[in-house]
Amino acid sequence: MASHADYKDRQFLAVIGDEVMSRTPPDSQKNFLVVDNKTETSAIEAAFESFTTQRKDIGIVLINQHIADKIRHRIDTYTSAFPTILEIPSKEHPYDPEKDSVLRRVRRLFGE
Numbered sequence: 233m234a235s236h237a238d239y240k241d242r243q244f245l246a247v248i249g250d251e252v253m254s255r256t257p258p259d260s261q262k263n264f265l266v267v268d269n270k271t272e273t274s275a276i277e278a279a280f281e282s283f284t285t286q287r288k289d290i291g292i293v294l295i296n297q298h299i300a301d302k303i304r305h306r307i308d309t310y311t312s313a314f315p316t317i318l319e320i321p322s323k324e325h326p327y328d329p330e331k332d333s334v335l336r337r338v339r340r341l342f343g344e
Contacts, residue, residue: 242291242314246283248276249296250322263290273302280306283315290315297332298325307333 247264265271265279280303283293297319300307310317310333318334321327329335 241289244287244289244291246279246287246290246293246315247295248279248283248299249294249320250299250324261287263287267296267299277303277306284310284312284317292316292318294318294320296320296322296325297327298322300333301331304331304333308336 244263248267249264250267263283265276267276276299280293280295283290291314293315295307295317300319307317307319319327319332
């Protein structure tokens with residue numbers, strides 16, 4: 233159960249995607265990673281780690297689902313309430329609800 237202290241300072245959105253328009257926090261730490269076909273999986277994992285464990289000002293991480301697939305083991309084992317991880321489609325990669333880790337957890341809770 234999340235307490236008020238868990239979310240009171242979370243005011244930013246982080247994005248891991250193929251095209252990004254993002255607001256940068258006052259301390260100039262980037263809250264996005266632009267991924268292209270040259271981006272190493274280790275860079276995606278490092279951004280995910282930074283946004284989910286090191287940054288206490290991130291409330292939501294949006295990640296293109298096709299990029300989440302590259303670090304699926306990290307996405308599927310992530311269990312914290314904050315920041316929330318949301319998988320989204322991109323222009324060239326449609327959303328597949330069967331891959332979405334949040335929907336799979338909800339289905340398990342309801343015994344589906």
